[in-house]
Amino acid sequence: MTDRGALLTRKTFEGGCDWRRILVDYSPWFILALLVFVGSVITPLFLTPGNLLNILQQSAIVGVLTLGQFLVILTSGIDLSVGSLLALSAMVGAVGLTHAGIAVGIALSAIVCGALGAISGLIVSRGGLPPFIVTFGMMAIARGAALTMTSGAPINLNGSALGVIGAGLWPESIWVLAILAIYFLLNRLGVGRHIYAIGGNIEAARVSGIKTSPLLVLVYGISGLCASIAGLVFMARSTVALPTSGVGYELQTIAACVLGGTDLFGGVGRLSGAVIGVVILTMLSNILDLTGVNPFWDYLVVGVTLWASVMLRSRLTVRR
Amino acid sequence: MSPRMENAGVKLASGNNAQSRRSSAAESSHFVRFIGRHALWPLLLALVAVAEFVSHGAFLQPRNLINILAQNSVAGTLAVGQTLVILTGGIDLSLGSVTALSSLVLLLLQEGGALEARLASLGVGLACGLLNGFLVTVGRVPAFIATLGMMQGALGLAFVVSGGYPIYENDHMAVFGELDQIGPVPLIVVVWLALAVAAWIFLSRTRFGASIYAVGGNERAARVSGVRTSRTKLLVYTLAGGCASIAGVILVNRLGYTQPTIGGSFTLDSIAPVVVGGTSLFGGVGGIWRTVGGVLVVGTLNNLMVLLGVNIYIEQAVQGIVVLAVVYSFIRVQRS
Numbered sequence: 001m002t003d004r005g006a007l008l009t010r011k012t013f014e015g016g017c018d019w020r021r022i023l024v025d026y027s028p029w030f031i032l033a034l035l036v037f038v039g040s041v042i043t044p045l046f047l048t049p050g051n052l053l054n055i056l057q058q059s060a061i062v063g064v065l066t067l068g069q070f071l072v073i074l075t076s077g078i079d080l081s082v083g084s085l086l087a088l089s090a091m092v093g094a095v096g097l098t099h100a101g102i103a104v105g106i107a108l109s110a111i112v113c114g115a116l117g118a119i120s121g122l123i124v125s126r127g128g129l130p131p132f133i134v135t136f137g138m139m140a141i142a143r144g145a146a147l148t149m150t151s152g153a154p155i156n157l158n159g160s161a162l163g164v165i166g167a168g169l170w171p172e173s174i175w176v177l178a179i180l181a182i183y184f185l186l187n188r189l190g191v192g193r194h195i196y197a198i199g200g201n202i203e204a205a206r207v208s209g210i211k212t213s214p215l216l217v218l219v220y221g222i223s224g225l226c227a228s229i230a231g232l233v234f235m236a237r238s239t240v241a242l243p244t245s246g247v248g249y250e251l252q253t254i255a256a257c258v259l260g261g262t263d264l265f266g267g268v269g270r271l272s273g274a275v276i277g278v279v280i281l282t283m284l285s286n287i288l289d290l291t292g293v294n295p296f297w298d299y300l301v302v303g304v305t306l307w308a309s310v311m312l313r314s315r316l317t318v319r320r
Numbered sequence: 321m322s323p324r325m326e327n328a329g330v331k332l333a334s335g336n337n338a339q340s341r342r343s344s345a346a347e348s349s350h351f352v353r354f355i356g357r358h359a360l361w362p363l364l365l366a367l368v369a370v371a372e373f374v375s376h377g378a379f380l381q382p383r384n385l386i387n388i389l390a391q392n393s394v395a396g397t398l399a400v401g402q403t404l405v406i407l408t409g410g411i412d413l414s415l416g417s418v419t420a421l422s423s424l425v426l427l428l429l430q431e432g433g434a435l436e437a438r439l440a441s442l443g444v445g446l447a448c449g450l451l452n453g454f455l456v457t458v459g460r461v462p463a464f465i466a467t468l469g470m471m472q473g474a475l476g477l478a479f480v481v482s483g484g485y486p487i488y489e490n491d492h493m494a495v496f497g498e499l500d501q502i503g504p505v506p507l508i509v510v511v512w513l514a515l516a517v518a519a520w521i522f523l524s525r526t527r528f529g530a531s532i533y534a535v536g537g538n539e540r541a542a543r544v545s546g547v548r549t550s551r552t553k554l555l556v557y558t559l560a561g562g563c564a565s566i567a568g569v570i571l572v573n574r575l576g577y578t579q580p581t582i583g584g585s586f587t588l589d590s591i592a593p594v595v596v597g598g599t600s601l602f603g604g605v606g607g608i609w610r611t612v613g614g615v616l617v618v619g620t621l622n623n624l625m626v627l628l629g630v631n632i633y634i635e636q637a638v639q640g641i642v643v644l645a646v647v648y649s650f651i652r653v654q655r656s
Binding site: 078080123127128129130132133134136137138139140141142143144145147148151152247248250251254264294296297298299300301302303304306307310311314 | 411413455459460461462464465466468469470471472473475476477479480484584585588591601631633634635636637638639640641643644647648651652655
């Protein structure tokens with residue numbers, strides 16, 4: 001997609017060693033190809049248009065969440081609150097929707113989640129707290145708020161106008177639009193270069209005149225907005241807003257980014273990789289589904305995938 | 321303890337561009353730091369006073385106090401393990417899920433006898449912790465990522481072994497033999513406090529305890545001066561896993577059942593007291609008694625909210641805010 005991520009990746013290698021560079025740079029594609037091969041060998045149901053479309057549709061929600069997570073990880077941060085914010089977005093959206101109409105619901109969800117994300121960013125940049133503890137606290141706050149709104153009860157949305165965007169090609173389209181927006185932000189606006197710079201070396205970025213604080217607020221705010229969009233799509237798809245939804249989504253988004261070649265220490269990574277990372281994870285669970293494995297194993301598979309890819313990356317690349 | 325505190329303060333301050341601020345505020349900084357270091361116990365006293373006032377004298381009844389201790393023995397036990405991990409500069413996000421998994425194993429094997437089932441569940445907890453430690457040391461995976469993976473992995477296993485259903489006790493498993501309490505004191509509270517004492521002795525009287533502080537203070541310096549840093553980290557994560565399975569035993573003793581999703585908020589419950597107690601998230605500074613004090617503060621706060629009739633679901637949000645506020649103010653104080 002762009003050479004910016006690739007250029008930065010190359011700098012982390014010690015010397016020549018071309019095959020290793022290629023392996024790391026294009027690892028998401030290799031894994032994807034491998035999975036498609038394995039899937040089509042295991043079951044004839046896998047390579048059907050219906051199933052592939054299904055995979056795309058199932059990727060959409062985590063896909064949108066991952067876009068925000070990707071930006072945050074680029075700044076060498078982490079956002080553990082995305083799953084809880086998704087639940088809060090659905091609850092706030094549902095309450096707004098049932099009381100004052102669809103536009104109010106969407107606006108409320110966007111404002112609340114965007115603001116909570118921005119607050120995380122503010123505490124990270126101004127308070128100097130480690131991002132994982134800030135967003136871990138925000139995870140509890142958002143989950144607690146979502147549960148408190150209805151004392152834990154779900155909100156039913158049968159027959160609501162929002163149901164439209166849960167069906168057909170809507171989730172995928174929203175995901176694609178969001179990808180394009182983030183691509184534009186990273187590659188066509190100056191902000192994109194600054195985000196990479198912050199993750200590479202925040203002190204150097206600050207000294208060279210980048211206003212790091214507002215930028216971090218923006219990045220965490222965008223992550224909150226992504227959670228808001230994902231929550232609304234989630235709600236529309238299931239026609240119910242659940243305060244307990246989105247548990248474990250933070251892990252899926254992180255795993256997708258790492259699988260896609262994003263460096264957890266920041267500054268290195270490609271948008272296309274993160275997108276493919278999401279597809280890889282969904283495909284993995286789809287193949288397990290088609291072969292009749294207990295879906296509970298999915299949790300374990302995602303965890304092990306994350307461990308394996310983090311360890312492999314730290315073996316194959318050299319720390320600066 | 322105080323020289324370690326000072327070191328960490330300097331480390332934090334020099335890590336950021338606070339040098340200029342430090343010199344201008346040098347006069348007041350001693351005072352601020354003194355307050356920051358000893359704020360825990362006055363805070364607890366103030367909370368108790370408020371609770372006593374709000375409840376018209378119901379709070380300080382012996383029955384309510386014992387109740388608070390019993391209610392917080394799961395969180396307290398987990399917090400002991402979490403303290404060890406955080407002292408090395410790490411974090412364990414998997415404690416809640418490991419508690420759920422090991423308590424499920426306990427009840428799945430209950431027909432084989434209480435002792436055997438408890439040993440098996442202890443084995444599960446230790447194994448999960450060992451894997452965490454292995455990933456952090458040999459695998460060089462950042463602690464919060466390794467344990468986040470374990471959080472999901474153990475949750476997945478908990479669902480797999482239980483089929484997603486709750487499991488109930490056939491016969492009540494008493495803490496010790498047939499005994500559940502001595503006089504009015506529940507044995508689960510004794511187990512928690514005994515564990516805290518053991519951890520305190522371990523931290524203050526053994527070589528490993530000293531190396532835990534050394535690793536958290538400055539890992540490279542510790543390694544260069546001969547501390548076996550990897551072995552130390554491996555040990556603390558394993559011990560934390562062990563604490564999680566003991567917490568699972570306490571949980572089952574209290575509730576009489578368990579289910580895969582039961583540990584949802586336990587990880588936060590284990591981190592909040594450590595942070596409130598003033599143990600630094602960057603490692604090397606803090607201790608067990610601060611954590612026990614933190615458990616009492618958080619427990620009193622929760623009890624106070626119940627006394628005030630606040631919606632119980634907001635508890636989690638309040639704990640999140642408390643953690644953020646406390647960490648924020650500690651970092652501010654140490655920089656000043």
